[in-house]
Amino acid sequence: MSDSPLISVRNAAKRLGGFVALEDMSLAAERGTIHAVIGESGAGKSTLARVMAGILRPDSGAIEIDGHKIALDNPNAARKRGIAAVLQQSALFPERSVLANLFVNREPLRNGLVSSREMQARSVDLLRQLGLAADVRAPLGELDPAERQLVAIARALLEHPRLLVLDEPCETLDRRQSGRLFAVLGELKSRGMTVLYLSNRLDEALGLADQITVMRNGRDVLSKRRSELTASEEAMIGQLRQALFPLPLRSLSAVAGTLRPQLAVSGLSGGRLAGVEFTARAGEILGLAGLPGSGVSDLFAMLFGQRRARKGKVRFPDGDSLPKNRTEAARRSICLVSNRTGNGLMDDKSIAFNLSSVVVGARDWGRRIYRPALAAERAARQIEALRIRSDPQDLAGALPPGSRQKVAIAQWLEIGPQVMLLDDPARGIDIGSKQEIYGLIRQMAASGCIVFLHSTETSELTGLCDRVIALRHGRIAGEAAGADMDPTALRTLIATDAATVRAPLPTSQKNAGQKNAGQKNAAERNAA
Amino acid sequence: MTSTEASPRLAGSGTPKAKRGFRLPVETGVVIVLAILVGLLGWLQRPFVEPANLMALLQQAALPGIVAVGMVFVLAIREIDLSVGAVFHLAAIVAALLMTAGIDPWLSALAGVVLGAAIGVVNGALALALRVPVIAVTLGTWWAIDGLSLVIGKGQGVAPAPVSDSNVFHVLSGKAFGTFPASVVIFILLALGLQLVLHRTRFGYRVQATGSNPEAAAHAGIATGKVRLTVLAVMGAIAGFAGIIHLGAQGSVVPADGNGFVLLAIAAALFGGTRLSGGHGSAIGAAIGALLVQVVLSGMALVGVDAAWTSCAVGSLLVLALAADWLGRIWRGRRAERRQAGQRG
Numbered sequence: 001m002s003d004s005p006l007i008s009v010r011n012a013a014k015r016l017g018g019f020v021a022l023e024d025m026s027l028a029a030e031r032g033t034i035h036a037v038i039g040e041s042g043a044g045k046s047t048l049a050r051v052m053a054g055i056l057r058p059d060s061g062a063i064e065i066d067g068h069k070i071a072l073d074n075p076n077a078a079r080k081r082g083i084a085a086v087l088q089q090s091a092l093f094p095e096r097s098v099l100a101n102l103f104v105n106r107e108p109l110r111n112g113l114v115s116s117r118e119m120q121a122r123s124v125d126l127l128r129q130l131g132l133a134a135d136v137r138a139p140l141g142e143l144d145p146a147e148r149q150l151v152a153i154a155r156a157l158l159e160h161p162r163l164l165v166l167d168e169p170c171e172t173l174d175r176r177q178s179g180r181l182f183a184v185l186g187e188l189k190s191r192g193m194t195v196l197y198l199s200n201r202l203d204e205a206l207g208l209a210d211q212i213t214v215m216r217n218g219r220d221v222l223s224k225r226r227s228e229l230t231a232s233e234e235a236m237i238g239q240l241r242q243a244l245f246p247l248p249l250r251s252l253s254a255v256a257g258t259l260r261p262q263l264a265v266s267g268l269s270g271g272r273l274a275g276v277e278f279t280a281r282a283g284e285i286l287g288l289a290g291l292p293g294s295g296v297s298d299l300f301a302m303l304f305g306q307r308r309a310r311k312g313k314v315r316f317p318d319g320d321s322l323p324k325n326r327t328e329a330a331r332r333s334i335c336l337v338s339n340r341t342g343n344g345l346m347d348d349k350s351i352a353f354n355l356s357s358v359v360v361g362a363r364d365w366g367r368r369i370y371r372p373a374l375a376a377e378r379a380a381r382q383i384e385a386l387r388i389r390s391d392p393q394d395l396a397g398a399l400p401p402g403s404r405q406k407v408a409i410a411q412w413l414e415i416g417p418q419v420m421l422l423d424d425p426a427r428g429i430d431i432g433s434k435q436e437i438y439g440l441i442r443q444m445a446a447s448g449c450i451v452f453l454h455s456t457e458t459s460e461l462t463g464l465c466d467r468v469i470a471l472r473h474g475r476i477a478g479e480a481a482g483a484d485m486d487p488t489a490l491r492t493l494i495a496t497d498a499a500t501v502r503a504p505l506p507t508s509q510k511n512a513g514q515k516n517a518g519q520k521n522a523a524e525r526n527a528a
Numbered sequence: 529m530t531s532t533e534a535s536p537r538l539a540g541s542g543t544p545k546a547k548r549g550f551r552l553p554v555e556t557g558v559v560i561v562l563a564i565l566v567g568l569l570g571w572l573q574r575p576f577v578e579p580a581n582l583m584a585l586l587q588q589a590a591l592p593g594i595v596a597v598g599m600v601f602v603l604a605i606r607e608i609d610l611s612v613g614a615v616f617h618l619a620a621i622v623a624a625l626l627m628t629a630g631i632d633p634w635l636s637a638l639a640g641v642v643l644g645a646a647i648g649v650v651n652g653a654l655a656l657a658l659r660v661p662v663i664a665v666t667l668g669t670w671w672a673i674d675g676l677s678l679v680i681g682k683g684q685g686v687a688p689a690p691v692s693d694s695n696v697f698h699v700l701s702g703k704a705f706g707t708f709p710a711s712v713v714i715f716i717l718l719a720l721g722l723q724l725v726l727h728r729t730r731f732g733y734r735v736q737a738t739g740s741n742p743e744a745a746a747h748a749g750i751a752t753g754k755v756r757l758t759v760l761a762v763m764g765a766i767a768g769f770a771g772i773i774h775l776g777a778q779g780s781v782v783p784a785d786g787n788g789f790v791l792l793a794i795a796a797a798l799f800g801g802t803r804l805s806g807g808h809g810s811a812i813g814a815a816i817g818a819l820l821v822q823v824v825l826s827g828m829a830l831v832g833v834d835a836a837w838t839s840c841a842v843g844s845l846l847v848l849a850l851a852a853d854w855l856g857r858i859w860r861g862r863r864a865e866r867r868q869a870g871q872r873g
Contacts, residue, residue, distance in 0.1 A: 330749020344747045346740035348807055353736075360733045362749025370733040398864065411748060 004067035006031045006194045007052075007083075007163055012061030013218075014047055016400065021047035022058065023218035029163070029211070034185060034195040036205035039215030041168075041457065042401075042429045045198040046088055048215070049167040052196065053085035054078030082162030086152045086169055094141030099123070101140050102155045126154050131180040145172040145292040153181065157188070164188070165196045170204060171456055172292045175495045182208055200457060203488065206234065217431060245463035246439045261317035263419060263450050268312035271298030272474035275312070280452065282317060285445045287465030287485075288454040289494050295474040296454045300421045303452075304336040305329040317418055317450065330362035335412035337405075338423040344408050347397030351388070352379035354396045354407055359414045382410040387436060402433025409440065420444055420451045426460065438464060458487040458494075470494045554801030555813040557852060561799075562820045569827040576830055583707070585822055587777075590715035591616075591770050593818030595789050596796035597719050598766035600814045601726065601759045603797050605739040606806025607662035609760060611651060612767040612793060614673035616786035619644045619768035620775040621681045627688035627697075637696045637772045644768020645761045647673065652760035656753050662760065670790075678783070687780030700776025711773050718766070719815035726809055735759060740807030795846050796821055801853075820845075 008028035014021050022044045029035040039045050050056045051063070054072040062069050065081055072078045078085070092101050099119045100107075108118040120136060127136070132150045134143050140151060149172045156164055164185075170178040185195055185208070199205055205212055206226065213223040222233070262281045269275055272295035280286045290296040301307035303314065305323030314322045316332065323329035329336070335358075338344065345354055352375040359378070360370055379392035386406045390399060396407060405425060412420070422441065426434045441464060445451045455461050461468050467481040470493040478493045480486075570577035595612050602609045619640035626636035647669065654665045688697075700710050726732040737745040738752045746752045767789075775781050798804070799820055800813020821842055828838050 325751070326746055327749045327751045336747070338747070344741075344744045346737060346744050346807065348805075349736070349740050353733075356733065357737055357745065357748035357750065360730055361737050361745065362751075364730075368730045370728055370730050372727075 004064075005029055006065065007196075008064045009048070009051075010062045010064070012048070012051060012058040012063070014044075014051060014056055014058045016047065016056075021218055022051070022061075024220075025061070025215065025218060026220050027213045027223060029194050029196055031194055032189055032192045033210040034189055034197055034208055035211045035213065036197045036199060036209035037213045037215050038199060038202055038205050040431060040434070041200055041427050042431055042434055043200075043215045044218035045200075045215060046167055046428065047218075049085055049087055049165050049196075049198055052078065052083060052163075052165045053087065054083070055087075079159065083165065084156035084159045084161035084163070085165035086149075086156045086167060088167050088171075092140055092148065092152060092155075095139055098134060098136040098138060098140055098143070098151055101151055102136075102158055104155070106159070123154065123158060126157055126184075129180070129184050130154055131177060146174065146177055149173060150177065150181075157184075161193065163194045163196060165198070167198045168200065169197075170199070170201070174291060178204070202234070245460075246435070246442055260448075261450075263317055264313075264315045266313050268299070268302065268309055268314060270302060270310035270312075271295065271307060273298050273302070273309075274474045276471070276474070276476055278469055278476065278479075280450050282448045282450050283445055284467065285441060285451045285453055285465045287461035287468035288452055288471060289458060289461055289468055289490050290454070290471035291494055292456075294471045294494060296471050297423065298474075299471070300336055300338070300423055300452070300454065303329075303419070303421055304334060306336075327362055330358050330415070331364075333415055333418040334421070335415075335417040335419065336421040336423065337409050337412065337425050339405070339425065339427045345396045345399075345404055347395065349396060350379075350393045351383065351390060351396055351399070351407055352376045352392040355379045355382055355392075355411050355414065358411050363415070378414060382407075382413065385413075386410050386440065400430070400433075402429040402436075405429050405437060406433065406440075409437070413444075417444065417449050420449050422451065422453045424455050425453070427456065458490040461485070461490060462487050554808070554810050555816060557801065557849070557856075558799045558813055558816045558820055561849075562816060562823065565820065565823050565827065569823070569830065573830050576827065583709070583712070585826060586712045586715075586819070587709045588826065589819045589822035590709070590711040591774055592789055592792045592796065592821070593715050593815050594711075594718055594770045594773070595767055596793040596800075596814040596818045597715075597722050597811045598763045599793040600797050600800075600802050600809040600811050601722070601735055602662070602763050603739075603794070603802050603804060604726065604735050604806060604809035605756055605759050606742065606804075607655075607756070607760075608666070608794065608804075609648075609651065609662055609763050610666040610790050611647065611670040611673055612763065613786040613789035614670045614677065615644045615647050615764055615767040616771040616774070616789055617781065617783075618647075618673050618677045618680075618771070620771035620781040620785065621677050621686055623772055624686040624688045624775055624781055625680065628686070633688075634696050637776075640772045640775075641765050641768045644771070645765035647768075648761040648764025649757060651764070652757035655760075656756065662756075681781075681783065683783060685780050685782035688775075696772075697776035697779075700773050701779070709777070711777055714773060715815065719811050723811040726811060731755075731758070736807055736809070738806075739809075792818070792821060795842065798846065799849055 005028040008026075010026050012022050012025045025044065025048060027035070027037065037045055037048065047056065051058050052072070054075045054077050057073060063072055064070065070077075070081060072081070072083075093104070099116055102123050103119050107114040108122065109115060110118055116137075123136070127150075130150050130153065132147055132154065134147050140148060143151065149169065153166070153169060169181060173181065185197075189195060197205065197209060206229075209226050211223070211225050212229060214221050224233070260282045262279055264279045266277050267275050268277070272293065276295070276299065278286075288296045288299065298307060302309045302322060305325045305328055309322055316334070318332055320332065323332060323334060346357070352372070355378055356370070356375045360375070376392045382388070383390065383392060386409075388399075388403045388406050388410075390403060396404065399407065409425065425441070426437050429437075441451060441453065453461065453465055462485040465485070467479065468485055468490060469479050470477040470490060472494055480490065480493075566577065575581060595616065599609065599612065622643055623636040623640035626639055627633055631639075651662060651665050651669055654669075655662045658665070703709050726735060734745070734750050734752075734755045737748070737750055738755045742752055771781070771786065774785060793814075796817035797809070797814040799817030800810050800815070802809040802814060824842055824845060825838050828841060829835060833841075
């Protein structure tokens with residue numbers, strides 16, 4: 001019995017709506033090892049994690065623990081078997097205190113009452129090890145994303161699981177925090193805990209794991225011990241993603257000498273942003289790299305009129321400054337597609353209804369009549385163009401993630417976007433849709449739109465963007481363009497601790513120079 | 529999604545013909561139940577289906593029905609307005625007092641409607657400013673307005689002295705073509721008109737979008753605050769208007785008038801296929817729902833059931849309706865799943 005793996009998954013398949021998330025997934029994690037599962041977002045990692053956590057039940061296939069086939073029908077069944085999972089959207093309670101979140105449903109009692117002293121005593125060591133220095137009595141919502149992630153991990157560890165499933169744990173963590181986490185994981189491993197580490201970052205996994213399984217389109221394509229992995233195989237895994245990105249289209253940016261409208265941001269502050277300064281031209285895909293909390297989402301929110309800027313000036317191609325609200329943004333063809341706010345669709349309404357949201361809902365043009373027939377026509381056109389395999393009258397809630405995202409983008413395409421803000425548009429969707437969305441991004445840029453792209457996958461930024469600006473702690477940490485763009489370098493740029501890099505990088509010095517030279521000067525230089 | 533390249537579509541081949549099963553309108557359920565009830569009561573008590581009795585029924589259902597039709601909009605933006613009954617009452621009292629004070633009846637009536645709209649705007653503005661659901665705000669304003677009506681009306685009924693022939697209240701108590709009471713005509717026109725507004729205008733689209741997913745709607749650039757404010761103003765105006773009609777038809781307003789209207793209106797809307805979860809609504813359904821409630825109420829009295837049982841019956845019917853709706857949703861979900869499976873297979 002001891003030679004059978006702690007947990008093994010055999011030929012698991014799971015269909016979510018019309019979308020096959022897991023097709024034929026197998027893996028076996030040995031006792032006391034760290035097993036990394038590497039794959040693009042949308043490869044099915046999160047589904048696998050949710051299957052392991054007992055949230056989803058696989059359609060077919062088997063899960064074995066200690067060689068015995070078991071059923072993980074609900075989260076409690078998984079917990080009873082010693083499985084703890086930290087999922088990407090962890091079920092935490094932002095209004096309750098950190099302590100309460102750490103001991104959800106297992107609050108230690110003293111004399112029949114919940115004892116917070118007991119909770120504190122049990123968690124203080126672990127929190128220190130993880131480097132979480134927050135006030136444990138503060139509501140969780142006041143913590144920043146990285147700290148919240150650490151709380152989620154600590155909560156799982158406090159269950160003293162035999163198997164810990166981590167789904168992209170380092171996405172929100174900076175380098176020091178991930179280092180701490182890895183140290184904790186290493187120690188727990190030596191005490192016999194097994195870790196299933198799901199990530200899209202190869203380098204992270206190579207440094208940490210004993211065993212690596214590569215996942216693609218809901219299947220395992222390679223599974224090997226870390227020590228047996230050859231250099232060529234490593235390179236192969238690294239290259240898997242490169243083929244995804246379409247070639248740049250011949251766009252306005254290739255036409256020299258034309259005066260192109262541009263968007264200029266100078267000294268923008270507010271939220272986490274402090275004195276951000278850059279320009280972007282029509283036809284350009286400008287990447288914005290940054291960890292959660294670095295200010296990228298604040299920047300998007302300001303450009304979209306969702307958040308007020310404290311200071312600074314922005315000049316849009318239409319000559320106006322920041323929109324005052326989202327309605328004004330939509331009317332000025334400033335568009336934001338975000339993966340975070342519930343995906344921005346009306347689930348109980350048809351695709352046709354959803355695709356009218358900006359044209360009919362935001363704008364005051366044309367007649368006051370809403371014609372369902374016209375909406376259906378519009379939807380049929382977009383469905384055809386974006387290859388959404390559904391009927392205009394199908395409910396948006398029934399769509400697979402890839403198609404949802406396409407609908408979320410398509411509602412803006414109807415008005416001819418001038419500025420497109422894309423916040424992780426390809427996250428968590430299947431590879432086919434991902435490629436189509438990449439193609440769409442290229443098309444938007446080629447048609448003269450200013451495209452801003454933020455992504456948590458740095459390879460996506462380097463693969464698609466003409467230029468990438470890195471943000472860290474609300475400031476521009478650097479800029480890279482053309483051949484200088486490299487996923488690893490970008491990651492270093494955004495994740496280095498603030499204390500070590502006070503001196504500005506050469507590129508940001510260039511930016512500072514632009515500030516002094518004045519906006520007009522900078523505009524000319526950019527136009528040339 | 530696995531068979532991404534399975535069916536390459538040729539350029540210009542157009543979208544595939546939409547194959548869709550016929551979808552029953554949401555009002556089907558309430559219409560069927562109403563027909564069964566009326567048939568049953570007519571079979572038990574012949575006089576029930578006499579035209580005069582049915583017309584009386586319609587007239588009784590008109591006032592709560594008008595309020596219910598307005599409530600559909602409020603429910604469609606995922607809110608509940610508790611103050612409608614109080615607004616109804618206050619508008620009637622204010623109009624009556626203005627008239628007694630010698631102000632032109634038309635102006636007094638208009639003042640009642642405007643007052644209702646103004647209260648709606650206040651409700652909406654408070655909900656927006658305090659960032660609380662409308663139900664919370666209107667719980668407060670409902671009590672406040674109720675108290676205000678008592679103060680203004682001195683806790684007694686108000687009956688304006690009948691004045692000249694051709695004033696608004698005379699019109700409201702009259703009959704169109706000699707048979708249809710004015711309140712019934714207004715009720716039917718309002719239900720039809722607001723149904724069109726909800727489903728065929730830009731404003732109606734915004735209302736549905738806001739209720740379906742407020743965050744998504746705001747994200748798409750819909751001015752959800754304005755939509756909310758407008759809907760509540762319209763609701764207030766309709767409630768005030770209903771109060772005026774009541775005053776016109778009855779000639780007076782007494783303290784208990786409009787008391788049970790809120791819950792009646794919400795129940796009627798729910799009967800008619802409007803959902804509390806927002807985003808969907810049917811003004812016509814709500815109108816028929818109000819009729820259904822009235823049929824149960826007066827039908828039971830006619831059959832000879834003790835009046836004490838009537839509210840129990842209405843309540844049970846509402847619970848039954850919700851259960852039927854739940855079953856219907858499950859059935860539709862199953863069917864959609866089967867259809868999807870069929871497409872894949």
